[in-house]
Amino acid sequence: MSDNNLPLNDWHLARGARMVPFAGYSMPIQYEGIMAEHKWVRESAGLFDVSHMGQLIIAGGGAEKALETLLPADLSILKEGRLRYSLLLSPDGGIVDDLMVTRRGDHFYMVVNGATKEGDIAYLRENLPPGVVIDHMKEQALLALQGPKAVDVLARIAPQIAELGFMQGGAFDLGGVTAWVSRSGYTGEDGFEISVPAKVVSEIADLLTGKPEVKPIGLGARDSLRLEAGLPLYGHDLDTGTTPIEADLGFAISKRRRAEGGFPGATRIIGEMEGGTITRRVGIAIEGRQPVREGAMVMDFEGNEVGKVTSGGFSPILEAPIAMAYVPSALAIEGAAISLAQRGKIFQARVIPMPFVPHRYNRKGAGK
Amino acid sequence: MTVYYTKEHEWVSIDGDTAVVGITDFAQGQLGDIVFVEVPKPGAQVTQGGEAAVVxxxxxxxxxxAPVSGEVIEGNQALEDDPSLVNTAPETDGWFFKLRLSDNGQLNDLMNADEYKAFVDSQ
Known part of the structure; x- marks a missing residue:
């Protein structure tokens, strides 16, 4: 099967990107190099093309209540222009996808993973009532501008953008193009996600990368950045065989929904919130310099496999190997010593809190 | 001193019966930022085409x-502290290991510089 091209394909090639197949598309893995791109995002601002992701509109009478039958979020308290992280759940409480859902006027705007979007749409169509309409916005491209200087860059183009708080969005004029901009992202840094019509996305990409703070960033650094930020990647750290509680995503189960249930797998998930799970996703620091990657085994003291590494790599900021793994709940405590096995070699590691590198979101008001 | 190349993008520099092995500039460019290198220990026997190091x-x-068979004389310990030498100096300071050749005839299986360049260009 050949890979489809995204709207910015020629734009990436003109900037020297190395392209790889990802989620059925040809996508940029890197431009100048993963390490340099990673550090640039932590210090300045990087532009990511995430147009492979699915952008959906869920509209029609009863959309809010209907969506609540599939997501564990409390949409009744989601204010206009606010977004939250949520999970599309299967009847047994497994994670079908993780996503962002925004209340936007008379509808909900949802961003889902690229590799799972077709399945998500089918699942939504099957399970939402006929009065609720799903529009897959294939004509929209999606960019992410991430890093501490992202706000400076966007504020020079549309000053009002600086007033957005973390997990808040709005419509803004970017050089004559109406864009939906939210203060959100997948790097742990302050930053924005920008939805624009595909036919003008190269102009927006030029506008942003024309600023001295901004460089284009590939998927390689996107992965190492999200790993440092402790953010799970669907299809690797999460799948239909994983529940939100096993995945340590209990925060995605809203208070009212925990009390009332009414979402897929509610009995199991609420039970796990109270009684715990057999395994749990944790962050791991590995001794030495060699990365331990997805697929490595977590071993007990007798050499039995008791868990697995689901994401792992070398942290450019910590200059050390880090990983996410599912381990027995008894070991899911800070400082617990564990052994890992990869290609016949044993590694010593310990459980440490995530994020590995602190988040620097622009949270408004008291606390953080 | 003559340098030979493999289709797996290793280079091997021959001086008498001593060989120095590393990866080519093309290979390091394809791999990107190197963060860890594991080299074989002195005394280890490696066989042509067999796994000898990890990058x-x-x-x-x-x-x-291993581009050729032989006994490892030395691994490049500098790579343990600074694996990025493979990126910055792949065909000099970023060498991986030295070995004593067991069969000079194996060199006939390898490419010379011109042949390797043509091979890379065809990739």
Whole structure:
């Protein structure tokens, strides 16, 4: 099967990107190099093309209540222009996808993973009532501008953008193009996600990368950045065989929904919130310099496999190997010593809190 | 001193019966930022085409194969402290290991510089 091209394909090639197949598309893995791109995002601002992701509109009478039958979020308290992280759940409480859902006027705007979007749409169509309409916005491209200087860059183009708080969005004029901009992202840094019509996305990409703070960033650094930020990647750290509680995503189960249930797998998930799970996703620091990657085994003291590494790599900021793994709940405590096995070699590691590198979101008001 | 190359993008520099092995500039460019290198210990026997070392970039792990058979004399300990030498000086200071050749005839299986360049250009 050949890979489809995204709207910015020629734009990436003109900037020297190395392209790889990802989620059925040809996508940029890197431009100048993963390490340099990673550090640039932590210090300045990087532009990511995430147009492979699915952008959906869920509209029609009863959309809010209907969506609540599939997501564990409390949409009744989601204010206009606010977004939250949520999970599309299967009847047994497994994670079908993780996503962002925004209340936007008379509808909900949802961003889902690229590799799972077709399945998500089918699942939504099957399970939402006929009065609720799903529009897959294939004509929209999606960019992410991430890093501490992202706000400076966007504020020079549309000053009002600086007033957005973390997990808040709005419509803004970017050089004559109406864009939906939210203060959100997948790097742990302050930053924005920008939805624009595909036919003008190269102009927006030029506008942003024309600023001295901004460089284009590939998927390689996107992965190492999200790993440092402790953010799970669907299809690797999460799948239909994983529940939100096993995945340590209990925060995605809203208070009212925990009390009332009414979402897929509610009995199991609420039970796990109270009684715990057999395994749990944790962050791991590995001794030495060699990365331990997805697929490595977590071993007990007798050499039995008791868990697995689901994401792992070398942290450019910590200059050390880090990983996410599912381990027995008894070991899911800070400082617990564990052994890992990869290609016949044993590694010593310990459980440490995530994020590995602190988040620097622009949270408004008291606390953080 | 003559340098030979493999299709797996290793280079091997021959001086008498001593060989120095590393990966080519093309290979390091393909791998990207190198964050870890594991080299064989002195005394280890390696066989032509067999796994001899491991190199890991931010993105992935790769094996380095022995271009020729022999006994390892020395691994480059400098790579333990600074794996990025493989990126910055792949065909000089970023060498992986030295070995004593067991069969000079194996050199006939390898490419010379011109042949390797043509091979890379055809990739």
């Amino acid at each position: 890991e970039s931010v993105k992935a792990a790769s094996d380095v194969y």
